[in-house]
Every structure is written in structure tokens, then in C-alpha cells.
Amino acid sequence: MSGASGSQDYNMRLAYVALFCGGIIGALSFGIRSGFGVFLPPITAELGVGREVFAFSLAVQNLIWGATQPFAGAIADRYGPFRAICGGAIVYAAGTVMIAFSATPSMLHLSAGMLVGAGLAGTSFGIILGAVGQLFPPERRSWALGVTGASGSLGQFLLVPVAGSLVASFGWKDAALFMGLGSLVMVPLAIAFWPIKGTKANPLPSGQSLGQALREAFGYKSFWLLTSGFFVCGFQVAFIAVHLPAYVSDLGMPVTVGASALALVGLFNVIGSYSAGVLGGKFSKKYLLNMLYLGRAVVIVFLLLMPPSELMIYVFASAMGLLWLSTVPLTSGLxxxxxxxxxxxxxxxIVFFSHQIGSFLGVWLGGIVFDQTGSYDLIWYVSIALALFAGFIHWPIKEEAIERAPAPAE
Structure with a gap:
């Protein structure tokens, strides 16, 4: 009994160390990337290009991140998360440092777009959530996923002002160098995940192969319903993150109001992500997602119907922050x-890839609609309709674990 108890204690210590280190990795990964927005004015001014150049680099980043996430996940599942995180951190750092040496649009697309996007696949919640989730027992897993998601959000809230201060004090090139070198801290933090072995070293008794897992998921209706809902999440959060400051300026308010609104989104996102993780351990995750998406529809309607004011913008940002990435612990948990x-x-x-396709479309269509109509109203209406769609498609999801036949005895 003492040996079993000692092993259990060791496993729980490992779980909490991984939770701590994974939270810092997520905070760095999300926080540094979120600070790229402050590079937009100085980069475009020095290179003499339009804002769409750097904006397109960030759109490419979203797509590459989503496209490479399943492959990074497959590496983590087969060989353990340590390799995926280390590889992602090195590519992430290389891309961020390369921003400082980008003198052409194509270099920006390669550095801030492709390299950082691929690096995010190894250092963001797609890998961290899976790794942390393996270490915690089912009754604590949802809570741990919520803490991990909240840590990434806290990094966004804390590191964006740091990025702004670096750009103001040293210029955008040195700021990119500092941030790129700082991201290498993720490499030693990844050591916490070294004990987690993948299927190559630690196959499950069920013997399910990667191909079988894919065929099982692709043939399961609930998987596609969950994937469709996450597309909506990406569309909404990317559109708001990129275009909310401009929308606020169009209402005649100072630029600082839009920046403060995004900071509030990040702050309340910490509360929302953690709360979603806690609630997901006690209540049905699909019904929580249903209420979350319907709540987004209500918040957007509030924004459009209320008389414009700074208070209205701050209330909207705070409420949307509570619903922002609360989808992540619930969706990954499902x-x-x-x-x-x-x-x-x-x-x-794979589910996350649909989120990033939605992100790309939310950013891109937001710009197109505004250029064509001089207003964001149509995209706000589309966001409401998508929120209703996402809310209702979660109802039929089957939350129960799939029952598989045991592997034949040898």
C-alpha cells in the first residue's frame, strides 16, 4: 500500500509541476504573440507599406498555426509533449527574432506569419492542454484545463503592455529581438513534460492506432458538431480582437478606449477560462458551451442596441471577456x-484547425465588409447568427465516452 501511495503522490506532484510550467509556457506563447499588434504602426511606417501587409502576415499566422496543430499533436501523442514543445519554442523564437530583420513583406509573411504560426502549434494550448490533461484524474481534469487556459489569458493581459513599452523604449526591431530571445524560456520549462511518454514508448492496452483514432473521430457525428462550433468561436474572437479598436474609433471615441477594451477582454478572459474549467467538472460541458455561445449573441445585441458610450464599450468588453476563450477548456475537455x-x-x-479557419475569415471578411460598406454592421449580424447556430448544434453532442472492444489477447 505504501508503494502505491508513494507512486500516487509522485504522479500528483508531477501533475502540478506540469500545470505550473505549462501555464507559464502558455502565458509566454499567447502573450508575446498578442503583443504583435503594437508592431503594426512602426513596421508599416518604416517599410513604407500599407497596414494590410502586416495584417496579412498575422492572418497567415492563424492559418499556419491551425494547419500544423494536428501534426504537432500527433508528435506529442506518439513521442511525448516534450519534443513538440521544444521544437515549437525554437521555431517560435526564430520567427520572432526574424521579424527584426524583415525588410520586405515576404520576410514578414515568413517570420511573423509562417514561422511563428508553426511555433504556436507546439507551444499553445493544443499541446499543453493534452499534456496536462493526461496527468490529472478525471475528477480534476476540467479544473486543470481551466487553470491552463486562464494562464494563457493572463499572459495576454500582462505581456501586451510589456511589448508596447519595449517598442516605445527601444524601437520595434530591438523589441522583436528581446521578445524572441525571451520566448526561449519555454524550452527549459518543457522539461516538466519529459516524463510523459507517447504511444511509441507507452502503448495503451487497447492497442488503438493513430489511423484507427482518426477513422473513429471522423465517423462520429459529435466530433464534427464540436468542430463546427469551434469555427464560430474563431470567427468571433478574431474579428473582435482585430477590428474592435477601429469600431470604437468609428464611434468617435479615443484610441485609448479601444486599447483598454481589449485589455479588459484579456483580464476577464482569465476569470472566464478558469470558471469554465471549474464548471466543466461539475456540469454538462455541451450545455455550458450552448449557454456560452448564446450568451455571446446577447452581448453583441447589447453592443448594437445600446447608445454608444465609453461605459457601454467597457461593459461589452468585460462581458465578452468572460465568454472569450471559455470555450477552450470545455471543447478540449469534451x-x-x-x-x-x-x-x-x-x-x-483538428478541431482547432476549424477555429483558425474561422479566425482567418473573421479578420479578412471584417476588412472587406468595412471597405465595401463603410460599416461593420453586417459582420456583427453574421456573428449573432453564428452564435445562435453554435449554441444549438451543441445540443445533439453525445458526451459519453466511446466504448471500444478490448484488444484481443496475445
Whole structure:
């Protein structure tokens, strides 16, 4: 009994160390990337290009991140998360440092776009959530996922002002160098995940292969419903993150109001992500997602119907922050709950790819609609309709774990 108790204590210590280190990795990964927005004015001014150049680089970043996430997840599932995180951190750092040496649009697309996007696949919540989730027992797993998601949000809130201060004090080139070198801290932090072995070293008794896991998920209706809902999440958050400051300026308010609104989104996102993780351990995750998306529709309607004011913008930002990435612990938790933890990183990576397609379209269509109509109203209406759609498609999802036949005895 003492040996079993000692092993259990060791496993829980490992789980909490990984939770701590994973939270810092997520904070750095999300926070540094979120600070890229402050590079937009100085880069475009020095290179003599339009703002759409750097904006397109960030759009490419979203797509590359989503496209490479399943592959990073597959590496983590097969070989363990340590390799995926280390590789992602090195590519992330290389891309961020290369921004400082980007003198042409194509260099920006390569550095801030492709390299940082690929690096995010190894250092963001797609890998961290799967790794942390493996270490915690089912009754604590949702809470741990919520803490991890909240840590990334806290990094966004804390590091964006740091990025702004670096750009103001040293210029955008040195700021990119500092941020790129700082991101290498993720490499030693990844050591916390070294004990987690993948399927190559630690196959499950069920013997399910990667191909079988993919065929199982692709043939399961609930997987596609969850994937469709996450597309909506990406569309909404990317549109708001990029275009809210401009929308606020169009209402005649100071630029600082838009910046403060995004800071409030990040701050309240910490509360929302953590709360979603806690609630997901006690209540049905699909019904929580249903209420979350319907809540977004209500908040956007509030924004459009209320008389414009700074208070109205701050209330909107705070409320939307509570609903911002609360979808992440719930959606990832459902993937693990339905399909098991062994291939969670890869399967969640596929679900996340739909999120990034939505992100790309939200940013891109927001700009197109405004250029064509001089207003964001149409995209706000589309966001409301999508929120209603996402809310209702979560109702039919089957939350129960899939029952599989045991592997034949040898």
C-alpha cells in the first residue's frame, strides 16, 4: 500500500509541476504573440507599406498555426509533449527574432506569419492542454484545463503592455529581438513534460492506432458538431480582437478606449477560462458551451442596441471577456472525455484547425465588409447568427465516452 501511495503522490506532484510550467509556457506563447499588434504602426511606417501587409502576415499566422496543430499533436501523442514543445519554442523564437530583420513583406509573411504560426502549434494550448490533461484524474481534469487556459489569458493581459513599452523604449526591431530571445524560456520549462511518454514508448492496452483514432473521430457525428462550433468561436474572437479598436474609433471615441477594451477582454478572459474549467467538472460541458455561445449573441445585441458610450464599450468588453476563450477548456475537455486522452492532442488539433479557419475569415471578411460598406454592421449580424447556430448544434453532442472492444489477447 505504501508503494502505491508513494507512486500516487509522485504522479500528483508531477501533475502540478506540469500545470505550473505549462501555464507559464502558455502565458509566454499567447502573450508575446498578442503583443504583435503594437508592431503594426512602426513596421508599416518604416517599410513604407500599407497596414494590410502586416495584417496579412498575422492572418497567415492563424492559418499556419491551425494547419500544423494536428501534426504537432500527433508528435506529442506518439513521442511525448516534450519534443513538440521544444521544437515549437525554437521555431517560435526564430520567427520572432526574424521579424527584426524583415525588410520586405515576404520576410514578414515568413517570420511573423509562417514561422511563428508553426511555433504556436507546439507551444499553445493544443499541446499543453493534452499534456496536462493526461496527468490529472478525471475528477480534476476540467479544473486543470481551466487553470491552463486562464494562464494563457493572463499572459495576454500582462505581456501586451510589456511589448508596447519595449517598442516605445527601444524601437520595434530591438523589441522583436528581446521578445524572441525571451520566448526561449519555454524550452527549459518543457522539461516538466519529459516524463510523459507517447504511444511509441507507452502503448495503451487497447492497442488503438493513430489511423484507427482518426477513422473513429471522423465517423462520429459529435466530433464534427464540436468542430463546427469551434469555427464560430474563431470567427468571433478574431474579428473582435482585430477590428474592435477601429469600431470604437468609428464611434468617435479615443484610441485609448479601444486599447483598454481589449485589455479588459484579456483580464476577464482569465476569470472566464478558469470558471469554465471549474464548471466543466461539475456540469454538462455541451450545455455550458450552448449557454456560452448564446450568451455571446446577447452581448453583441447589447453592443448594437445600446447608445454608444465609453461605459457601454467597457461593459461589452468585460462581458465578452468572460465568454472569450471559455470555450477552450470545455471543447478540449469534451474531446478527451469522448475519445480518451491518448490521442487528445492530435484530435483537438483538428478541431482547432476549424477555429483558425474561422479566425482567418473573421479578420479578412471584417476588412472587406468595412471597405465595401463603410460599416461593420453586417459582420456583427453574421456573428449573432453564428452564435445562435453554435449554441444549438451543441445540443445533439453525445458526451459519453466511446466504448471500444478490448484488444484481443496475445
Amino acid at each position: 474531446v478527451g472525455q469522448i475519445f480518451g486522452m491518448r490521442y487528445m492532442s492530435m484530435l483537438f488539433g
